[in-house]
Each structure stands twice: as C-alpha cells, then as structure tokens.
Amino acid sequence: MKTATNKTVIKNGQIVDGTGAQPIADGAVLVENGRITFVGKQDDLPPLSAETEQIDACGGTIMPGLVEAHFHPTYFNVAKLEDLDIKYPVEYVTLLAACNAKLALECGYTAARSGGSLFNIDVWMKKAIENDLIPGPRMAASGREICGAGGLMDWNPDFRKIGMEGLILLVNGADEARTAVRKLVKDGVEWVKTYPTGDAADANANDHHTLCMTFDEMHAVVQTAHNHNLKVTGHCRATEGIKNALLANYDAIEHGTFMDDETLDLLLARDVPVVPALYFEQASIEVGPEYGMPQDVIDGHQETLEGGAESARRILAAGGRLGMGGDYGFAWNPHGDYAKELEFFVNYVGLKPLDVLKCATKTGAEILGREDEIGTLANGKLADVLVVDGDIVTDISILQDRSRIIAVMQGGITKAGRLTVPMINHRI
Structure with missing residues (x-):
C-alpha cells in the first residue's frame, strides 16, 4: 500500500x-x-x-x-445459514466482499482481521488492497474455517452432496485437522479460524453450551499452524471450549462467552486477547423476530448476551485484553454498523469510552500483529x-x-x- x-x-x-x-x-x-x-x-x-x-x-x-477485529467480508444480508455458502456464486460474492471492504474503510476502519471467508477471497482481497487496486482496511486473512463434522457449521444435509468446501473444512480426528490446516497454509492465510463450540443459532443440535471439536483436533490444528507461523483462533462460547482452546495454545479467542474463574486465570496467564462480538446478540434479540427467528434461538442469544457481557467486564477489569468487532453481514446486523459495537460496550456492558476506544485501536492492532505500525x-x-x-x-x-x-x-x-x-x- x-x-x-x-x-x-x-x-x-x-x-x-x-x-x-x-x-x-x-x-x-x-x-x-x-x-x-x-x-x-x-x-x-x-x-x-x-x-x-x-x-x-x-x-x-x-x-x-479503527480496527475491526472480527470481519467477515463475504457475509452479506444473511438471513439463514445457507445464505453463507450457497446463495450466490463465488464470482458475485467476491464483488460483494470488495464492496464490504470499501464500506469498512468509509466507516473509519483502516485495518481488519478476517474472522473467516468464503473460499479464500479475503486472501486475494488483501493483495488487491495492498496493491491499491481496491480501497479497504489493511487485512489479516483467514480464508476457510475449520469445524468438526456434525458441528455448528456442518448444515448442508448429506443428500445435497455438496459438502461445505467453500466455507468450512470439516474434520474427523486429529489427522484430518492437520490436513485442513495444510490446505490453509497453501491458500496463504495468516489466521486459522476454528469452531470449538456451538452457538445459540443452532439451538437443537449445537447450542452455545455444546462442543464441536475435540481437544485432540484443536491441538493438532495449533501444532500444525504454529509450525507454519500461522495463528489460531476459535469461536468459543461454552466454558469447556474456551478452556480447551487456551490449553491447546490458541492465539486469540472469539466471543469467550461463558468464562469461569479457572478459565479466566488461564486466559490472563497467557495474555490471550478476546473479541467478544456481542452487539450481534443484541441485534438478534431486537430484530431477529422480524426474520422469523425461533424463540428458543432468541432465548439463547439473550443468555449469550448476558454471559458474554459479564465475561467481557471481568476480562478487562482483571487486566486482560479485548478487541472490538462482530459478525456483521447478517440481515439484522449489516455491514456498515460496525461502530454500534463500540456504543454497545459503553452503554450496555458499562466500559469507559476511552477503554473501548483502546480496544478498538491499540488492542486491535496487537491482534493483527501490527502494533509497531498502527493502532x-x-x-x-x-x-x-x-x-x-x-x-x-x-x-x-x-x-x-x-x-x-x-x-x-x-x-x-x-x-x-x-x-x-x-x-x-x-x-x-
């Protein structure tokens, strides 16, 4: 650039x-x-x-x-899970991702870390931004994500015969986890995004207290990624999933929703940053019903909101680090609303404005590994x-x-x- x-x-x-x-x-x-x-x-x-x-x-x-530390450039107007991977052809998704990158820059976000991308669009988008071909934030790319088979991100039924190759690499066991990371190494990512736990969005099979990867799979991911100088993060809501990620030496935690004292001590000992991404929960509760979101899913988001807010307060009060960013690109949480996360952390979570701004700048740069240059x-x-x-x-x-x-x-x-x-x- x-x-x-x-x-x-x-x-x-x-x-x-x-x-x-x-x-x-x-x-x-x-x-x-x-x-x-x-x-x-x-x-x-x-x-x-x-x-x-x-x-x-x-x-x-x-x-x-500002630094958007959990950026999904290929998400757009997502109203149901299938919209994430099979709604549009990859050519159109690429164009939409470029529009999202431009929009983020217009909103004041000069840097971003991808939280996962359809195919490896974010890898190539980063190159285009760095070569001044398109406007957008300085990027750290993640490409496709990794989840255990049958887990939160494995929603296409077998009879469709289409798998999840565009968005998710599904794994069964440590060997397949290593293979998945090696594919991402070849793709040119910097961060490996995984799904150790479920989410309120999948209330029936993989809710926010469910594990979606084994510890052996998570450890294999980290071992392989670190061998290739890549960093690892994970969608972690359930307490045991957060703990597993910390014990497996993850480099960051997404959400970190239900954190007990033992897990907080582990987090602080390793100084691992957490990106709570909580405004999505509030938006889901407020606007989700307009999109037919079931009540059990909304109830799960309410529990996630309250638990995540308490965990975020405890992390920062104990000297831990929080990054700001969220799952923008859903119909009820669209791209362009990134700064609503900041107001939410002041008004709902109760953090001081200067602390939130530090999270959204200095800590964000640290998560990208570029604190010597920006932030x-x-x-x-x-x-x-x-x-x-x-x-x-x-x-x-x-x-x-x-x-x-x-x-x-x-x-x-x-x-x-x-x-x-x-x-x-x-x-x-």
Whole structure:
C-alpha cells in the first residue's frame, strides 16, 4: 500500500491517541512521508513550511484508525445459514466482499482481521488492497474455517452432496485437522479460524453450551499452524471450549462467552486477547423476530448476551485484553454498523469510552500483529488516522455517523471522509 510523500498537519481537535490516556486538548498530528512525526499540543508544533497541507479537525477528534477485529467480508444480508455458502456464486460474492471492504474503510476502519471467508477471497482481497487496486482496511486473512463434522457449521444435509468446501473444512480426528490446516497454509492465510463450540443459532443440535471439536483436533490444528507461523483462533462460547482452546495454545479467542474463574486465570496467564462480538446478540434479540427467528434461538442469544457481557467486564477489569468487532453481514446486523459495537460496550456492558476506544485501536492492532505500525498515534507509526467532527469521548455514537467523518487516512493518504470525492452511500 502506497504512503504519502508530502507533509500534512491535522489540527484544531482533541487527540485520542488509542492508549487509553486522557485526550489532549488543542492537539495536532504532523505526518511526513506517510508516517507520524509529531503528536501533541498544537502550540508545540515545529515550524511548518508553506507547502504543508492542513486538515482542520473542526474542534472534533483526531484518533487512530479503527480496527475491526472480527470481519467477515463475504457475509452479506444473511438471513439463514445457507445464505453463507450457497446463495450466490463465488464470482458475485467476491464483488460483494470488495464492496464490504470499501464500506469498512468509509466507516473509519483502516485495518481488519478476517474472522473467516468464503473460499479464500479475503486472501486475494488483501493483495488487491495492498496493491491499491481496491480501497479497504489493511487485512489479516483467514480464508476457510475449520469445524468438526456434525458441528455448528456442518448444515448442508448429506443428500445435497455438496459438502461445505467453500466455507468450512470439516474434520474427523486429529489427522484430518492437520490436513485442513495444510490446505490453509497453501491458500496463504495468516489466521486459522476454528469452531470449538456451538452457538445459540443452532439451538437443537449445537447450542452455545455444546462442543464441536475435540481437544485432540484443536491441538493438532495449533501444532500444525504454529509450525507454519500461522495463528489460531476459535469461536468459543461454552466454558469447556474456551478452556480447551487456551490449553491447546490458541492465539486469540472469539466471543469467550461463558468464562469461569479457572478459565479466566488461564486466559490472563497467557495474555490471550478476546473479541467478544456481542452487539450481534443484541441485534438478534431486537430484530431477529422480524426474520422469523425461533424463540428458543432468541432465548439463547439473550443468555449469550448476558454471559458474554459479564465475561467481557471481568476480562478487562482483571487486566486482560479485548478487541472490538462482530459478525456483521447478517440481515439484522449489516455491514456498515460496525461502530454500534463500540456504543454497545459503553452503554450496555458499562466500559469507559476511552477503554473501548483502546480496544478498538491499540488492542486491535496487537491482534493483527501490527502494533509497531498502527493502532496508536505515536512518532514513527504509519499515519492511519481518523478525524471526526465531534467529541467521541462524551458521545461515542458519533462514530456511527459517516457524515461526521472528516478524513480517513491510511499511510498519510486520505482515502475517505468529507475531504474525498463523495462516494455512493450503500449498505449490503
């Protein structure tokens, strides 16, 4: 991805640097050749040449670009499970994924980690973004996901004779788990996504207290992935599934819904980040009935919501790390609503706005393994900067309003926001 070759100063706004520190009033950020060279009080800026481009934050907020840590680029208007893998041909899904990537950038998300993708579209989309062929967040790709046969993601009945090869690699035993990871190695992924547990969405067979992979399968996945320098994460709701993932040396946990004291101690000992992705549960409860969601599934989402919120509070209070991101792309939780997750964690979970913003920037960058380059406003880092018209610390919901986004900058180049040519306002 190209970086700017000029000098730009962003001023007349408070600085929220992504570390959780208190904002700097009357702040400024200086960008030279795509990297940050000054962060601090506007009065302390070094002398600027007449050629320095100036961006006015309009008294709003200057902050790091947001990180969507659980991004499903190939999900779109999903109303039932089959919509995830057989509704459209892969050619059309690829185009839709590119639209989702563009939309994420327009929403202020300058980086994202894929939480799973139809085929390995996200792998190639990452290459297209890095080569400046399409706009989108800096990506970490996961490709296809791994689940035990008969588990949560094994929904196509055998009589269809189509399997799950486009979205899920189904495994029976440790040997098949190793084979699945080796396929993903060849595909070029960075993260291996697995399904150790079920979900409220499958209330009858694989609910949120059900295991969908054995420990031996999970350990084989990690052993093989780590041998090839890949990281492993997993959809973990049931307590035993979270514990198994930690004992198998997973690198991250998705959801981490029902966490007891023993499991929390394991998590903290290994400093493994968790991406709760909880707003999806709230959206399912509120909007799911409009799409015919059964009451037992809604009840399961309610239990998941309450358990996940409590676990998230405990993790952060104990010094653990949370990333922000969610299962966007469902009909009741569409792409473009990413920042609703942030408001939800303030208003429902009860976290402080600066802590949530740290989770959505610094911790997100750590999950991507790019904390030395992005995630905070600091000298020497890439100038992935978000400029917003408003005080997001007192009203974090402002981040949901794209009309309030002044500039979305990657490597010092403004890619979206008011300062760019107006884009089509779309939602998939």
